[in-house]
Amino acid sequence: ATALAAVHRQNVIHLDLKPDNIIISPRGAVLLDFGLSRHFDLPDLLGEESDVPMGTPAYIAPEQVMGNRSVFASDIFALGCILYEAATGEKPFGEPASPAGMRRRIYHLPAPVRTLNKRVPRWLATVIAKCMEVDPSRRYANAGNVAFDLTHVDQIVVAPETRTLAGGNENWFKRLFKKKPAAPNFSMPAPVRGNGRAIVLVAVDLTDGMDALAEEVRGEAARVLAASRGARLACLTVLKTELIGQDEKTDSAGRSAYVNRLVALRDWAQPLGLDDEAVSYHVVEAVSPGQAILNYASHNDVGHIVMGARASSALRRHLGSVSTEVVANALCSVSVVRVKRIEENAAQAA
Numbered sequence: 001a002t003a004l005a006a007v008h009r010q011n012v013i014h015l016d017l018k019p020d021n022i023i024i025s026p027r028g029a030v031l032l033d034f035g036l037s038r039h040f041d042l043p044d045l046l047g048e049e050s051d052v053p054m055g056t057p058a059y060i061a062p063e064q065v066m067g068n069r070s071v072f073a074s075d076i077f078a079l080g081c082i083l084y085e086a087a088t089g090e091k092p093f094g095e096p097a098s099p100a101g102m103r104r105r106i107y108h109l110p111a112p113v114r115t116l117n118k119r120v121p122r123w124l125a126t127v128i129a130k131c132m133e134v135d136p137s138r139r140y141a142n143a144g145n146v147a148f149d150l151t152h153v154d155q156i157v158v159a160p161e162t163r164t165l166a167g168g169n170e171n172w173f174k175r176l177f178k179k180k181p182a183a184p185n186f187s188m189p190a191p192v193r194g195n196g197r198a199i200v201l202v203a204v205d206l207t208d209g210m211d212a213l214a215e216e217v218r219g220e221a222a223r224v225l226a227a228s229r230g231a232r233l234a235c236l237t238v239l240k241t242e243l244i245g246q247d248e249k250t251d252s253a254g255r256s257a258y259v260n261r262l263v264a265l266r267d268w269a270q271p272l273g274l275d276d277e278a279v280s281y282h283v284v285e286a287v288s289p290g291q292a293i294l295n296y297a298s299h300n301d302v303g304h305i306v307m308g309a310r311a312s313s314a315l316r317r318h319l320g321s322v323s324t325e326v327v328a329n330a331l332c333s334v335s336v337v338r339v340k341r342i343e344e345n346a347a348q349a350a
Contacts (some may be wrong), residue, residue, distance in 0.1 A: 001029060001102075001110055001142045001144070001146050001147035001150060002028070002029065002143075003029040003030065003031050004017070004020075004031070004075055004076075004079060004143035004146075005143035005144040005147060006013040006100045006202075006235060007031060007073050007075075007124035008072050008075070008142060009142055011039060011040045011041055012034070012037055012038070012039050012040075012074050013037060013038045013040075013069070013070075013071070013072055013074060013075055014031060014036075014078075015036045015054065015055055015056075015064065015069060015074060015075065016033060016034075016035065016036040016055050016056060016059075016078075017059060017078035017079060017082065017139065018035070018042065018056045018058070018059045018078065018081075018082065019033070019082055019085070020032075020033075021033045022082075023060060029177065030310065036054050036055060038069050038070075038233040039202070039214050043119050043139050044069060046069070046338050047067075047069045051067035051068075052067065052099075053065045053099060054069070055078075055222055056093075057092045057093075057095060057097070057101070057102050058081065058093060058095050058096075059077075059078040059081040059082065060074075060078070060095070060102060061073070061074035061075075061077035061078060062077070062134050063101045063136055064107045064230055065099070065103055065106065066106075071136050072139070072142070073136040073137075073139045073144065074136070076131050076138060076139050076140050076142075076146065077131060077132055077136075077144060078126050078134075078252070079131055079143070079146065080127075080130075080131025080139075081093075081131075081132065082128075083124070083127065083128045083131065084110065084113060084128050084132065085114055085126075086125045086197070087117060087120045087124060087128065088116040088117045088120070088267075089109075089116075089117070089157045090106075090116055092111075093105050093110060098191060106134060107209045108133070109134075111162060111230065112125065112129075113125040113128055113129070113197055114161065114171060121153075122158045123149075123153045123156040123158055124153075124282060125159075126156055126158050126159040127146065127149050127150060128158070128283070129159055131146065132226075143208065145340070150163035151259065155188065155295060156239060163249060165186070171199060185312050187232065196201065199231065199233075199234055199302045199303055200221070200224055200225060200228060200231045200232070200233050200234070200235045200302070200304045200305075200306065201236055201293070201296065201297055201304070201305045201306070201307075202218075202219075202221040202233060202235055202236065202305075202306040202307070203236045203237070203238070203289075203293045203305065203306070203307040203326075204217055204218075204235065204236070204237050204260060204265065204268055204307075204308070205238075205289075205308060205310075206236070206237050206264045206265060206268065207240070208262070209264065212339045213308040213337070213338075214268060214308070214336075215338050216290050216308065216337050217306060217307065217308045218268060218269070218271065219257050219273065220306050220335055220337045222284070224335060225272070225274075228303075228304070231278075231282070231303075232278055232279070233269075233272070233274060233278060233279045233280075234279075234280050234282060234296075234302070235265050235269050235279060235280065235281050235284045235285075236284060236292075236293065236296055237261055237264070237265050237281075237282075237283055237284075238284050238286055238289040238292045239257060239258060239261050239284065239285045239286075240287070240289060241285050241286060241287055242287070258283055258285070260317065261283045262281060262283050264284075265281050265283065266281055268279070269339055282296065287306055289322045289331075290322040290323075290325035291325070293305065293307065293322070293326050294325070294326060294329050294330060295329070297332060299332060303332050303333075304333055304335070305330055305332060305333070305335070306330055306334075306335045306337070307322075307323055307327060307334070307335070307336060307337070308323070308336070309321060309323040309336050309338050310338075311324075311338075315337070317339060323336045
């Protein structure tokens with residue numbers, strides 16, 4: 001579900017999700033074989049060439065059976081089929097070899113999971129059933145929500161043991177065979193706070209060690225995390241390098257500048273009291289701190305950035321500040337922190 005959410009955020013529908021196309025690696029699930037996929041920034045040449053069902057018959061979604069390749073929830077239906085098979089040892093619709101056999105899933109529900117395996121908990125049966133709703137609009141809104149339920153099972157509202165097709169079998173049959181159904185208006189599922197997968201990036205300037213601004217940035221990071229249940233915190237500090245000339249890689253005592261900064265970053269984050277699995281630490285060497293922050297945020301699908309801003313100066317006004325660059329170019333929301341007493345001291349000095 002996590003891998004699928006990442007694919008959907010890139011504007012891609014896989015459209016052939018099945019066990020053979022999934023590898024479980026130490027770093028998580030890896031999805032393979034995008035030969036039938038659709039990217040919404042590119043022409044759908046497969047869809048233009050043919051309106052026959054495309055996909056693996058055992059896992060294909062009802063709307064795919066009807067030739068519709070425009071619904072992100074088609075992958076969620078396939079995910080439900082995979083979960084069903086993992087829980088029961090049976091494919092929910094068998095392995096139909098004809099279009100008529102594939103169309104049966106439109107008006108026939110599979111056997112309830114718990115009738116095949118009583119050991120399956122009711123919450124899991126509920127998740128599977130919601131993934132496999134015939135009507136795409138009744139499935140999970142996005143794969144991130146599937147991941148959230150699978151990691152917060154105590155909050156799942158358990159569904160009844162038996163269920164029926166929305167509107168009845170006959171109405172569904174009439175609706176789907178009277179004319180080709182239009183694609184539901186699915187928007188791109190953006191990173192959702194609270195789904196246990198959002199990433200908050202906090203950029204800390206530790207060039208001069210711990211100071212009042214670094215402490216204020218930590219306080220803001222704590223507030224953002226409190227409002228973003230389950231979010232992962234990525235702590236970033238930039239080790240500025242020179243554009244021309246040899247950079248000093250060690251301090252006066254011969255210690256690595258990189259290691260020193262990494263230790264300082266860990267010390268900065270320690271008061272937040274986060275579990276090891278909820279926080280990561282990154283020291284990036286770059287000529288431009290602003291560009292380094294933007295690159296990290298873009299490459300890691302960051303949903304929110306927290307950073308500090310120093311007092312204004314003639315040089316910053318002329319060249320532009322790091323925070324201004326990030327705010328102007330970031331593809332996510334940004335919280336910029338200032339410290340009032342620093343501003344007041346700067347004004348008095350001027």
